[in-house]
Amino acid sequence: MSAPTEAVPEITAYRSVPDFAYGRIKDIRVRWALDEIGQPYRTRLIGGIFEDKAPAYLHDQPFGQVPVYKDGDLTLFETGSILIHIGDADGRLLPRDAKGRGRAISWMIAALNSVEPMIQTLVVLTVKGQGTDWLAGAIDAAKPFAEQRLSRLSQALGDRDWLEEHFSIGDIVMIDVLRNANPELLAPHPNLTAYVARGKARPAFQSAMAAHLADCAVGEPLPA
Numbered sequence: 771m772s773a774p775t776e777a778v779p780e781i782t783a784y785r786s787v788p789d790f791a792y793g794r795i796k797d798i799r800v801r802w803a804l805d806e807i808g809q810p811y812r813t814r815l816i817g818g819i820f821e822d823k824a825p826a827y828l829h830d831q832p833f834g835q836v837p838v839y840k841d842g843d844l845t846l847f848e849t850g851s852i853l854i855h856i857g858d859a860d861g862r863l864l865p866r867d868a869k870g871r872g873r874a875i876s877w878m879i880a881a882l883n884s885v886e887p888m889i890q891t892l893v894v895l896t897v898k899g900q901g902t903d904w905l906a907g908a909i910d911a912a913k914p915f916a917e918q919r920l921s922r923l924s925q926a927l928g929d930r931d932w933l934e935e936h937f938s939i940g941d942i943v944m945i946d947v948l949r950n951a952n953p954e955l956l957a958p959h960p961n962l963t964a965y966v967a968r969g970k971a972r973p974a975f976q977s978a979m980a981a982h983l984a985d986c987a988v989g990e991p992l993p994a
């Protein structure tokens with residue numbers, strides 16, 4: 771739910787990205803969480819993904835990445851920390867009890883730290899290795915790590931709708947990580963494929979994705 775007024779939180783997003791990144795930039799996670807709780811926000815577009823970032827931006831996000839989140843005098847970077855902040859403000863995405871809160875945060879960190887690196891490695895190799903003679907060998911080396919994590923995740927999810935009893939910030943990040951994986955990796959695990967489809971069917975995902983795509987043009991070239 772994008773809103774123009776300055777009284778609402780602000781998130782940063784890119785004005786343009788290369789083809790492979792279109793619809794995959796991480797501001798979607800923050801937009802999705804905000805839309806889940808009906809919190810309007812505004813976006814600040816910061817140029818192309820590979821453009822240099824201004825010193826003021828690097829102060830807010832030391833790695834020059836998207837998203838940065840501002841709410842009044844609070845400025846946060848890292849989607850994980852932003853989602854905990856949003857979740858704490860509204861119990862629907864992050865249970866208030868210590869056990870439930872801890873499990874939801876554990877799943878979110880598992881998505882960021884145990885699952886995403888394995889999947890992202892394959893994406894980077896595939897994008898940067900196109901046409902090279904090392905790509906096949908590198909994929910063969912990296913793929914078993916992703917397969918093992920997905921297999922364990924599939925086992926843990928079982929036949930539940932969400933990672934815990936209720937949908938949480940853990941599901942937002944895990945589903946966003948999985949939807950960016952090569953579908954071939956998910957194919958052996960129908961419960962993961964169905965889990966991603968369930969997440970993408972949520973009205974808040976759809977409104978967040980529509981706003982995300984509306985802000986961003988496709989076609990920025992890859993740097994050499």
Ligand SMILES: N[C@@H](CCC(=O)N[C@@H](CS)C(=O)NCC(=O)O)C(=O)O
Binds near residue numbers: 819835847
């Ligand atoms: N760990 C960061 C990662 C953010 C991130 O990877 N942002 C990408 C877009 S999806 C980016 O801005 N990349 C440009 C760069 O790394 O220079 C987070 O979760 O917020």
